[in-house]
Amino acid sequence: MPADAEAFSTLEATSRTFVLPIMQLDGDLRDAVAAYYLSTRAIDQIEDHPTLTPGAKVELLRAVGRTLQTRFDETSFDPIFQAHHEHLEPVTVQLGRWMTRVPPTTIAPQLWDAVSAMADRMAYWVERDFHISTEADLDHYTYAVAGSVGLGLSNLWQWHAGIATERNDAIAYGRGLQAVHMLWGRDADLARGVDFFPDGWTSAEMRDYAQRNLNQATNYLNGIPKGPIWNFSHLLWDIIAATLDAATRDEATLTRPHITALAERYST
Secondary structure: OOOOHHHHHHHHHHOOOOHHHHOOOOHHHHHHHHHHHHHHHHHHHHHOOOOOOHHHHHHHHHHHHHHOOOOOOOOOOHHHHHHHHHHOOHHHHOHHHHHHOOOOOOOHHHHHHHHHHHHHHHHHHHHOOOOOOOHHHHHHHHHHHHHHHHHHHHHHHHHHHOOOOOHHHHHHHHHHHHHHHHHHOHHHHHHOOOOOOOOOOOHHHHHHHHHHHHHHHHHHHHOOOOOHHHHHHHHHHHHHHHHHHHHHOOOOOOOHHHHHHHHHOOOO
8 A cells, every 4th residue: 555544545535446556556656646646636626526616616726736836845735725624525635745745755746746737727627617619628628637647647657667658648548538537427517517528419429539549548558568557557447448338338337346356357
């Protein structure tokens, strides 16, 4: 498990998709990916919060982005979250912990930069009221919140193991993941007044978009040699592909036991 026990327990509590792939990793790399996931999840919970006003979301996200560009410490985010503390998820209010205690010091600044940029991009989309009219808009949004994560993971593989992946295919990996989550969360998103589908798109077009990106992502996967990083990347792809298959057949999303069964294929 990650060196920080609180990080591991929060991973288990907040992640259906990522926790078991992260457990395929070890040592510094596992801590770095855990910190990256928890920090992006922290700001994602602000972006998707059901009761915060758009103005409050933008203010919080911009403040997080600015703070990550300063000489911050674990407590630097407390004043940012204070006014909304009772409404925010634990994963969010502990952002300072994820950014300071969990990642190895040799890679932490790169994670700070990635999360800061994502917070600013999220604020932009909140200000736009998530208005997506075209596939180009969809590409823009899915890059902001997920394609960039594919790039971030590629940078971690390079840092830890010297593995060079094709960055465009890494972006497709993230975009495919996000598109599947959009299909899976379609009803909940519409219930909170957010429509991520371009004008005129049905679930069929979004499934095609997801599949095209996942197909391109196989080039990214093929560039990773066997080992823990291969296990992480392929297990996550398997989970997303299985979720897409379930959505195509209008079935409920994958359960934790189903995901555990997929993970057992990668047990060493």
